Amino acid sequence: MTTTPQFSTEIDHLLDMFTQKNLVFQPDFENLDPKKHYQYSEDGHENYHRSTESSKKELILGQKWRRIDENGSANPIYEKNHSLLQDYLKNYRNRGMDFLETIILEILNNGREETDEIENLPGLRKFFKNSTESEQELMEKFRIVVEFALRAEDLLPERIYRLVDDVMSASFSQEQCACLLAWMWFDTRKNRSFFEILTSTHPISIEKIKFLLHFFSETWIQMPRGVVSFLRIKSENFMENQFEKLKNSKKLSEISIRNDLLIEETALCTQVDFANKHIGGGVLRLGGVQEEIRFLMCPEMMVSMLICDKMEPDEAISIVGAQVYSSYTGYSGKLKWRELQPKDALQNQYRDKFHRIQTECLAINAIKFFGHPSRNLGTQLQEQNIQKELTKAAVGFAAHGPDFDGVPIFSGWWGCGAYSGNKPLKFLIQLMAASIANRPLVMCTFGDSKIGNRCRQMKKRLEMDGITVGGLYDLLLKVPILDGAHDEMHVFDEIERILCERAGGN
Template sequence: MEESEELQSILSYLPLLMRSSSLFWPSQAVETLRELGGGRVDSGYLLFQAISHLRNALSLSSEPLSPSTALGYALFFDEVMSGEESRKWFREVVPVLGNLLLRLPSLLETHYQNPHNSMRTATALRLLDSQLPGIIFLSQELIAALLGCSFFCLFPVKDRYVNHLPVINFDELFASLYEDYNQKQENKIWCIIHYFQRISSNMPKGIVSFERKVLHLKNDYTHISCPDANFWSTSTVPLCRVEVHNSGLIEDQSSDAVEVDFANKYLGGGALGRGCVQEEIRFMVSPELIAGMLFLPAMADNEAIEIVGVERFSSYTGYASSFRFSGDYVDEREVDDLGRRKTRIVAIDALCSPGMRQYRTNFLLREINKAFCGFLYQCKYQLYQKKLQDNGCSSALFDAATSTSMETSEGKFSDHKTTNSQNDYHSMDQGNNIGVATGNWGCGAFGGDPEVKTIIQWLAASQALRPFISYYTFGLEALQSLDEVAHWILSQRWTVGDLWNMLVEYSTSRSKGETNVGFLHWLLPSIYGHDEVIQTQLHCVSCSETDKRVVGMEAYLCGLLAHQHRYGLVDYSNYWMLCVALRPFISYYTFGLEALQSLDEVAHWILSQRWTVGDLWNMLVEYSTSRSKGETNVGFLHWLLPSIYGHGTGMDFSNLA
């Protein structure tokens, strides 16, 4: 086997040696692995003795394990496990792991000799360094062998910290069980043990891919660059469909969707330590995810990690301190043409403890670009961009986005073959009906604003041309109105740019202390009750033209600036009386329309009378009734205040409240 560039990049992180183009275990390690394979180890104490012998054979004694590692292994296998469970483990599972590790050199040689040669881009095991997009394909059997090395704590660690790689050995996992025993830690280990039990009786034969995704920091026609604020504010891509789930779990989603891992920038977070929230739990029930921790350094702000094909082995209940392993899980997900289960997980790390800085535009931009990187399907998006360039007009942006983001477009690009070799593998996998399944990313332990994070993910999924986003609120009170607000926004046919601009406006107000309510309340206060609307003086873009809830409201009309020239861009669509939304003013561009020549004068008179929204609404209804009956054929402004047209002194308004 040739010592390829890929192998060279990862060799120092593997527990094997290389000589004469061959990978091998040191002879002393082979002897110990044979003892394990022969069933000569039958207790947690002896198991750790074997681990120590293996580490000495690999010259790892200078890289100490966590202080209580030996005690942790002994505690779990000699005390936590029942006698029968322990005997079965050492009789049936440990020998399989020992023999599997003996085969690791040959598994790796086979892997490097045939790393998906049908692809035109590197796919073999290597260090997927920061800012270098790429993908790795590993067999489930090779992953099992690598995780066996983690269990026996055989990976060298001295260079991992320098190169921003996460922990990979299981020493801290077991040491923490002894140092601070709790049931969640015990049950995390049970998930790992169950995985090894499963693969020892029936080795899976599928493939798992690990991809580093990068939005390039410099503009480059051959790559997708990291968007700036202007990109988001001017985007005319329509918003995708939103499915709100107040119960259920992301990993149980039945839709064909990319599942979001609320990640730490170090893949896996505290999975092999004391952590036990969303990311760590996912890594426990699908331990093949842990393999990515071997070769994927920490994510930068413009990066994400996508993993396709992992199998789920365990069921569970609870969360954090209440987490419990609850038995076997049979994964029935379909398999794609590459042998990967159609389980797609994207790891994106949110800002940690952002406080008020999360409302600054540069931090909003950081979060939305992080999510966009994760949700992006580059093959489809580049084809979409090419279509825009070919059409050469801005209207194509809306048309193309609509055609690719609607559910009915499934298979539209299925025959496309990109010339970008880095995307060949992608065109073989993803269709146009794959959405995003997510939840309260960056909230909870990370401290983010759930309403802001929800909108950011919706925007990113839409811009990435995903047809839908399935949002799991986990019953969070702040998101109770999400379904209603999303429905209203979609009914207004807002674009990504429209919603982004509203988010920026809200965040600016929030950071200045001008409001302290959530974004959903701020955007559409009417759903929270009119009393709150008046008391808090919130903002809203518009309301329904026929919403009679405004009748009788004691909200005074806002100021009106009438512009007779045709320049500027304002789309309030429901006319200036919509200051029921408590906007301080409406700037109205008449484009020189003759019927509106008196608008400024009429508005000035109405404001001088201190009319409320209800007053003006009632007059509009009265006029419209008269107009529909044929009792008048003049315009509303003329009908309301005829004196300015030279036809009398005006109407009698004495009946107004």
């Protein structure tokens, strides 16, 4: 198996750990309540027909691929949609981009008021114009999208429920994921479709079409026979219950600072997604930072956007089994699609007994602070905000229980960047959360080795002084807040000062 030099020393150890302990990320299909965890990848879809009055609001609506709508009535738009897709398959070889645009527009406008009809798809047109591939090559790639869209009726269950109320997880085959994603080309719902990508001429939208079409091409050439699970993790009253019981007995976890490794270059671990409270963030619009990049590399993750509501303060979302199909260069507005590289493909090599890729993407959303981090640090240090972010991270990190003691969490500057978080503070919050879960924390610095080294020194000092999770929490509450701007290392400097004073200046 191919490993990257940056991760080669860890992978053998992790593989032994997973094998010897028979580790399985949740949901574990052999030990779950089928009334809360839905395996759409298995036969018996009728078992998920909920008869409660609230079931309609729990459904994914707008299933354009079904003859029967969510109310059990004949779907008035089915026949036309089906006919249009069949027409594309019959005629695409002799037609061009105008024909494709017409097909998509007719499906998008099917059932819409005439005054509300969509007239063109400028993003799609620019993609064809700028592509180095021929028009017929691109029409062939869209043929694959249409093929998956037509398979949806046979492969997808009659009803698919959102992860709300007592529905905790949903698992789909990778082929089912491709069918769901195929229909996102023919929808207009915000955060539920590719509509804004197709109508935007921004360069990043053009790149996103490349990521998506490459996904469909790869799955068509060799359809993976795996499963992808989406799990909603929730823990009510975390601070009052788990934290208060554990804070004084929990020692700080081991940490590793990596300047040479990106989160997505790992395997057999938890990879943190610096998430938006609406999972996926701006991946279906103009977003191009950490979360959006992960979803473009692994488009199956986008299914979570169809079934997950906004994350609550005590919730996280786990995705297990999503395959990596593409690599990338650049960041944000300069993001570019790249053919899959070995370092990013590593995690695809390892699957569990349920045929899921054995790597977890854990979505946790940080608080969005406003203003420069040097001036909003006082707000970040308010106890209520520390509690919120500690709860968010710990709920996700501890989701798999004591069997996962020792399985690393790969993270980085969560909630920094666009969310204006302070890097030292975010490191310490994640350290407390990992310690509560008894799991080592690996911080990928994204090249910021200066702060990475300070993180390492800070951890060493805390260990020397025998600081527990509760002790570190109390230290954070003692960090003084200044009237003006704070130095980026203010939190570290003040904790070291307090510890020195306790030791009598030594």
